[in-house]
Amino acid sequence: MPPLGVTRLRLPTGPRADLALAGVVLVLAGVAEGQRLGSNRDATPSAIGAWLLAVAVCAVLPLRRRRPVAVGWSTVIGTGIYYLLSTVDGPLVVIPIAVLYALAAQGRTRASVAMAAVMVIGVGAGVLVGGGDVSGTAVFMLTGWLVAVVALGAMRHGRVAFAEEEARLRATQERLRIARELHDVIGHNMSMIHVQASSALHRLHRDPTQAEEALTAIKLGSKEGLRELRATLGVLRQVDEEIPTAPSPGLSGIEDLVSATARAGLDVRIEHSGSPSPLPASVDLAAYRIVQESLTNAVKHSGARHVVVRIRCGDRELTLGVQDDGHGATRAGHGGGSGIAGMTERARALGGTLSAGPGSAGGFIVRARLPFSDHHEPIGGAVDDQNPAGG
Numbered sequence: 001m002p003p004l005g006v007t008r009l010r011l012p013t014g015p016r017a018d019l020a021l022a023g024v025v026l027v028l029a030g031v032a033e034g035q036r037l038g039s040n041r042d043a044t045p046s047a048i049g050a051w052l053l054a055v056a057v058c059a060v061l062p063l064r065r066r067r068p069v070a071v072g073w074s075t076v077i078g079t080g081i082y083y084l085l086s087t088v089d090g091p092l093v094v095i096p097i098a099v100l101y102a103l104a105a106q107g108r109t110r111a112s113v114a115m116a117a118v119m120v121i122g123v124g125a126g127v128l129v130g131g132g133d134v135s136g137t138a139v140f141m142l143t144g145w146l147v148a149v150v151a152l153g154a155m156r157h158g159r160v161a162f163a164e165e166e167a168r169l170r171a172t173q174e175r176l177r178i179a180r181e182l183h184d185v186i187g188h189n190m191s192m193i194h195v196q197a198s199s200a201l202h203r204l205h206r207d208p209t210q211a212e213e214a215l216t217a218i219k220l221g222s223k224e225g226l227r228e229l230r231a232t233l234g235v236l237r238q239v240d241e242e243i244p245t246a247p248s249p250g251l252s253g254i255e256d257l258v259s260a261t262a263r264a265g266l267d268v269r270i271e272h273s274g275s276p277s278p279l280p281a282s283v284d285l286a287a288y289r290i291v292q293e294s295l296t297n298a299v300k301h302s303g304a305r306h307v308v309v310r311i312r313c314g315d316r317e318l319t320l321g322v323q324d325d326g327h328g329a330t331r332a333g334h335g336g337g338s339g340i341a342g343m344t345e346r347a348r349a350l351g352g353t354l355s356a357g358p359g360s361a362g363g364f365i366v367r368a369r370l371p372f373s374d375h376h377e378p379i380g381g382a383v384d385d386q387n388p389a390g391g
Contacts, residue, residue, distance in 0.1 A: 015062055022058040025094050029054040032090040050086035053078050057095050064099055069111050072099045076115045080122045097149055104153025107161075112153065116146040171341040178349055193218050250284035251311065254291060261295045267306045268295065274313040283318055283370045286346045287311075290354070293339040294322035294366045302326025302364055317352070317371040325363045343368070 033051050057078040064071040075096040082092055096119065103112040120143050200214035258268045279287070291309055298304045304326030312319045340356045343366070347354035352370040359365045 015065065018062045018064065021098060022061040022095070025091055026054060026058040029058075029090045029092050032088045033086070046085045050082050053082040053085065054090070054092050057082065057092055061095055061099070064102060068099070068103055068106065068108065072096070072103055072111060072115050075099050076119055080119070097145070100146065101149045101153040101156075104150045105156040105160075107157045109150070109154055109157075112150050116150055119146060167339070167341040170339075171345050174342055174345045193222060249288045250279070250281075251287050251291075252284075253288065254309070254311075257288075257292055257295060261299065261307075266295070266299055266304065269306070269308050271308060271310045272312075273310070275315070276313055279313070279318065280372050282350060283372050286350055286352075286370055287318055287320055287368070289346060290320055290343050290366065290368050291322060293343050297339060298322075298324040298326060298364070304363065316373070317369055320366070320368040320370070322366040323359060323363055327364075340366075 030051070033047060033054070057075050060071050060074050060078075076099075079092050079096050082090075096115070100112045100115055103109075103115075120139065123139050123142055196214040196218045200211045200218070203214070204211045254270065258270065261268050295307060295309075298307050302324050304324035307322060307324045310319075310321035310323075343356070344354045347368050347370060350370050350372075352368060354366070354368040356366045357364070
């Protein structure tokens with residue numbers, strides 16, 4: 001498999017996209033102004049002013065991420081003055097249109113609508129005073145374009161907000177599911193332990209035999225509670241869901257994940273390290289789900305072609321790393337996949353951590369640490385030393 005650093009042709013994103021757009025528009029505007037000068041190359045004051053305005057409008061575009069509204073008004077006003085000075089229909093209007101879309105996509109709908117209205121009013125005023133080739137049809141077409149641009153930006157903002165709200169809702173549902181299951185599992189056992197402990201304290205001196213029986217019941221009850229707690233964390237099943245008939249997935253089934261991902265056009269390499277050992281069901285399931293969600297996000301959101309999955313099993317913790325060669329910055333800017341919140345909740349439920357973000361050399365990296373005891377019970381629960389039947 002080629003290394004993750006293989007360079008492929010990609011469209012620029014983020015600030016580089018702003019620089020690329022500003023550069024292309026400036027070159028095209030320069031070509032248009034050069035045709036305006038003609039063969040004698042006599043630069044009139046209006047031509048010089050128009051050229052300087054084009055440079056200024058293109059130069060402020062990369063600053064829109066810091067001062068979006070100020071840059072928006074600067075490009076709208078500068079472009080309007082440019083068309084008053086210039087006699088050519090240059091492409092400079094692309095800059096304020098791009099800014100309007102970005103503002104609407106950020107949720108600044110009022111500002112984008114106000115700027116669009118100023119542009120339409122300015123062009124309409126030019127029609128009323130007889131502004132050259134500008135006609136009522138041009139005003140109508142410009143109005144349609146601006147309405148479409150603002151509407152598309154608002155739709156983009158709505159989709160992003162919906163995805164973020166959906167991720168928060170899933171995380172909340174995950175916490176509620178954990179709380180409900182833990183309440184059912186722990187409540188009964190803790191109540192039984194409290195009753196038996198009170199009985200043991202009351203009878204300790206008067207009837208040691210019954211006190212010993214109560215302590216034995218506490219031991220068995222606490223062990224059963226721990227076993228049920230591990231099963232709850234491993235399954236995290238809704239109350240109204242059907243009881244699974246197949247064992248919970250784990251890292252033993254990761255090859256099936258790789259095969260399914262390969263059919264989607266993603267090349268996955270798995271690197272194992274550490275000392276392989278049986279994992280608790282909760283850790284095994286969480287690790288599988290984290291890898292699964294990371295691969296899904298790589299296919300759907302990053303545009304990656306290669307992914308490396310690193311699995312290291314230590315004596316007390318399992319560490320995971322999933323690195324792709326996709327658009328890391330783009331994913332981080334849009335929340336990176338909607339399942340990151342759910343993955344984080346799974347890791348926190350086990351006392352671990354999870355981080356996700358763009359890598360220093362590009363791509364997107366998910367790192368997870370899932371701790372467990374070095375004397376943990378194997379999958380399916382441990383057997384009592386004094387009770388081989390597990391009772």
